[in-house]
Amino acid sequence: MRIGELAKQSGVSVRALRYYEEQGLLESERTPGGQREYESSAVDRVRFFQTLYSAGLSSRRIAELLPCIDTGGTTKEQQAMLQSEREALAHRMAELQEASARLDEVITASKARSL
Amino acid sequence: MRIGELAKQSGVSVRALRYYEEQGLLESERTPGGQREYESSAVDRVRFFQTLYSAGLSSRRIAELLPCIDTGGTTKEQQAMLQSEREALAHRMAELQEASARLDEVITASKARSL
DNA sequence: GTAGAACCTGACGCTAACGTCAGGTGCAAA
DNA sequence: TTTGCACCTGACGTTAGCGTCAGGTTCTAC
Incomplete structure (x- = not known):
């Protein structure tokens, strides 16, 4: 899926998604034309970020925790x-x-x- | 008490106290020389603000709630x-x-x- | 009466998590 | 092949809650 669709499904703005990528929270493939392409699992991941954000965690903190979360x-x-x-x-x-x-x-x- | 003492007792910075006043949360008398003078009850009031802040309330929101809190x-x-x-x-x-x-x-x- | 700490009022600086142009490109449909 | 919408990369704007000078005054102690 492309970024607009991910934004819709996860309930955050397109700008926010690009920001997450900038902060190292979210990765994406690129089409030959340079557009971001996401797996459907990204929806849950973004929602998880929202949960952590609303709990008061910062992007930096989340980025630090990501290796733990991803690799265990x-x-x-x-x-x-x-x-x-x-x-x-x-x-x-x-x-x-x-x-x-x-x-x-x-x-x-x-x-x-x-x- | 003066602002430095209030800051010490309530555990916030002098700057923060002036900011609270600016936002209409905290009032003070003034000495003839223009320095702020607080009643001892201000300590609890400031701590209460801290509690609400940490709960995610904004200054504006607290200011809106103040009449309810003060007058009931x-x-x-x-x-x-x-x-x-x-x-x-x-x-x-x-x-x-x-x-x-x-x-x-x-x-x-x-x-x-x-x- | 004078030193020095505490206080005063601006006013600019800072960070986070985006919002919002601007100016240009990719892509799907007709 | 031309709309026209979605997307791209900068890059500047915004808000809250203060931090931090700067330049000047008041208060307290000696």
Whole structure:
């Protein structure tokens, strides 16, 4: 598939896809004319990037994790990297729960006041 | 307290505090000489902002929510705003859990491979 | 009354993740 | 073979949340 189709199926912009390639996240074959050609598996890959992005990971971080993800990351450094990112995620989730709880306080307080 | 002290106690930079004021999040009295003076309650307020920031809320969004937070938000618009923000938070938490699960898959897969 | 730390207001710099031209090329259909 | 849409490569623009001068003032201590 070409880039427009991948963009449609994965729900991101064409510009974003070219950006991912620029950052070393996404590879593509080229047609004789120079246009990008993707395998259908690229759709899942891009969606995976979106998931990681929304979790607060940067392109650089994702690029660092990619070897682990693709090859299964068996070196100590890679496993440590995965672990530390996992812990960072847990930390972020705790922050979110904290924020959520604080918002709930505000909400219930305002409801009580409107009775 | 003055801005340096508030910065120290709340754990953010002086620049950040001035930025919050610029965005309408934080108010301050002024000494006759023009220096900012804060009440001790400002520490908690700033920490609250940090919590919301880390949860992915923008300054603009926080500024919109402030009236609800300070006065208890009783108008329908304000309650709706609180609710929608709460739902957005829940959505973000779900994304985090998804990402976390995906990372766990990678981690357990890599461990299995290294055995 | 003076040194020096802390403060002030601009104002420009920075990074990430794209958006958005501009100017030119590939490709599929009629 | 000529539309005309999709694609290409630069390259500059944008937003948020500050960092970082610069050049000047206030406050506190001695």
